[in-house]
Amino acid sequence: MKIWILTIALLGGIVSSHAETEPERQSSCIACHKSLSDPRLSAPTVGISDDVHSDWGITCVDCHGGDSSGLTKAEAKARSAGYHGKPAPEAIPEFCGNCHSDGERMHDANLSMRIDQLALYRTSIHGRMLKKGDTNVATCVSCHGVHGIVPVKDPRSPVYPPNIVETCTKCHSDTQRMAGYTIPDPDPEGFGEVPLPTNQGEEYMTSVHARAMYEKNDLSAPTCTSCHGNHGAAPPGVSHVSSVCRQCHVTQADIFDESPHKEYFEAMEHPECTSCHENHAIGEPSDEMIGDGENVVCRNCHYDGDSQLEVAAEIRGLLDSLHTSILDADSVLTRATVSGMEASEGWFVLREARDGLVKARNVVHSVDVAAVAEVFDPSVERAREAQSLGGQLMGEWRARRKGLVISLILIALFAVALYWKIKEADRTNPPH
Numbered sequence: 145m146k147i148w149i150l151t152i153a154l155l156g157g158i159v160s161s162h163a164e165t166e167p168e169r170q171s172s173c174i175a176c177h178k179s180l181s182d183p184r185l186s187a188p189t190v191g192i193s194d195d196v197h198s199d200w201g202i203t204c205v206d207c208h209g210g211d212s213s214g215l216t217k218a219e220a221k222a223r224s225a226g227y228h229g230k231p232a233p234e235a236i237p238e239f240c241g242n243c244h245s246d247g248e249r250m251h252d253a254n255l256s257m258r259i260d261q262l263a264l265y266r267t268s269i270h271g272r273m274l275k276k277g278d279t280n281v282a283t284c285v286s287c288h289g290v291h292g293i294v295p296v297k298d299p300r301s302p303v304y305p306p307n308i309v310e311t312c313t314k315c316h317s318d319t320q321r322m323a324g325y326t327i328p329d330p331d332p333e334g335f336g337e338v339p340l341p342t343n344q345g346e347e348y349m350t351s352v353h354a355r356a357m358y359e360k361n362d363l364s365a366p367t368c369t370s371c372h373g374n375h376g377a378a379p380p381g382v383s384h385v386s387s388v389c390r391q392c393h394v395t396q397a398d399i400f401d402e403s404p405h406k407e408y409f410e411a412m413e414h415p416e417c418t419s420c421h422e423n424h425a426i427g428e429p430s431d432e433m434i435g436d437g438e439n440v441v442c443r444n445c446h447y448d449g450d451s452q453l454e455v456a457a458e459i460r461g462l463l464d465s466l467h468t469s470i471l472d473a474d475s476v477l478t479r480a481t482v483s484g485m486e487a488s489e490g491w492f493v494l495r496e497a498r499d500g501l502v503k504a505r506n507v508v509h510s511v512d513v514a515a516v517a518e519v520f521d522p523s524v525e526r527a528r529e530a531q532s533l534g535g536q537l538m539g540e541w542r543a544r545r546k547g548l549v550i551s552l553i554l555i556a557l558f559a560v561a562l563y564w565k566i567k568e569a570d571r572t573n574p575p576h
Contacts, residue, residue, distance in 0.1 A: 172220055173204040173212050191292020200253045207239075234274055236283040237265050264376035280321065287311055287374075303374070306357060308367040313345035327379060344368075347425035366392065385423075386416040393417075399509040419444065431467065434508060435460035458513045462520045466501050469527035470494065476534030485537040494530035497523050 178189040192198060197206075205212045210227035214220035221227045231239045241262035243249055250257045261284075265271040270281040287303055294301045302311040315321055325340040348354055348368075356365035371388045372379060380388050390397030400406060400416060409416050415423075420433065420441045433441045436457040446452050473494050480487045500523025507516050 172214060173208075173210075176217070176220070188291040191289075195291060195293050196295055197293065233279040233283060234277075236285055237262055237271065237274070240284045261375040264373075268373070268375065268377045269379065270377060282315060282377075286315070303369075305363045305365075305367055308369055309345050309348060309354075312368040317342050317345050344424045347422075351422075351424065351426040352428045353426060385418055389417040395506055396509050399507060403510045403512070405509075405511055429505070431460060431463045431505070434463075452511070455511065455513055459508060459511075459516050462513075462516050463501070463504060463508070466497070466504060466520055466524050466527065469524050469531070470497050470501060473497065473527050473531035473534060476531055476538060480534050480537035480541065483538070483541045485541055487534065487537055490530045490533035490537065493526050493533065497527035497530060499523075500526065 174189050174192065177185055180186045192204075203212060204210075205226075208227065208229055209225065210221050211219055211225040214222070214225075219225075221229070244257075245259050245262045247259045250259050265284075266275070270283070273281045274283065289302060296303050298304060299306075301307065319342050322340050322342050326337040327340050329336055329338045353366045356362040357367065369377070370391075386397060386400075406416075408414075409419070421427070421429070432439070434456050435442065436453040440456065442453060442456045446456075473490070477487050477490045477494060480490070500519055504516055504519040504523065507519055510516070
């Protein structure tokens with residue numbers, strides 16, 4: 145009996161010893177690198193536990209090869225064990241694509257994961273330049289990181305929408321890194337090629353899109369990748385700008401397509417939307433952009449004496465008139481509401497007028513006075529109706545106020561008369 149107990153104890157010790165040492169042997173890569181003093185070699189161990197690949201069971205050797213059970217550097221990094229270490233920059237897309245282009249493997253990890261990223265990258269400006277031998281361009285790890293990669297929907301991800309601008313500008317705002325790169329001159333009569341600018345991020349942060357993203361927390365607001373693409377990133381050419389913008393601004397694009405500008409812009413090879421609205425520093429659209437004044441965008445192409453400036457002035461006049469009518473109606477309805485009058489009908493009518501102003505501002509893209517007037521006429525009528533309703537409420541309020549004053553005066557006179565009547569009664573019939 146004692147022999148059996150001893151045998152079981154020894155076997156238990158062996159199993160226990162094996163259970164303790166096996167994890168250590170399997171994580172020898174991390175255990176070793178974590179102890180190294182060189183931060184370049186120890187840094188990969190910091191975020192690896194949160195890396196999405198770790199969640200999928202992918203270990204160091206799945207990417208770098210070698211033998212993670214080796215207890216010495218020579219054993220762990222033996223070429224005979226398939227060790228190939230850090231991939232060269234030009235090899236990274238294909239390196240990542242080994243898994244990310246494998247439909248069966250990716251579907252096992254995440255059914256929603258796309259498997260065309262490598263194909264798209266090859267079509268991108270980055271991919272084409274890398275193929276030509278330019279290892280300065282962005283690859284997978286430039287945007288997603290290396291160790292500690294988290295899902296794209298994780299707020300910590302470099303490609304989470306609010307982080308994209310910072311990720312892209314790490315390269316594109318670096319004047320030294322961008323030195324020597326050029327783009328086609330946007331001016332058809334320009335010099336052919338101009339230096340690639342490095343202020344895109346700075347300009348974007350002043351835009352209406354950036355305010356929507358960072359002030360209103362609108363994650364659907366456009367960022368770099370919304371217009372340029374992500375894996376298939378490329379600067380949109382003149383003919384593609386409208387296609388990019390109309391992905392969101394469908395109504396404006398449809399109206400523009402019916403305008404005389406459409407034909408002229410195509411003939412002159414002018415980018416449609418950005419000619420008036422800029423590209424990265426897109427400002428809040430306003431009525432001040434149109435007309436015949438000194439700072440209107442119409443003067444980017446038109447000059448004094450041009451009949452089209454007269455058209456722009458007419459359209460601006462209609463917009464200003466409708467806007468003024470809405471402000472007047474808003475003012476009187478506000479006074480009525482503050483005065484305690486029930487003004488919901490007036491506010492409802494005014495909302496229709498406001499909707500008409502929004503529509504009229506969209507129709508401006510037609511550059512057609514008649515088309516704008518078609519929206520203007522019923523809208524200004526509704527604004528005046530709302531103002532009239534507000535005026536009626538204020539008239540009723542004044543009448544009620546006047547009636548209240550008269551009532552208070554009559555009550556006061558009655559009280560005075562009653563007082564004197566009581567006093568007279570007291571004198572005539574003094575108390576005993």
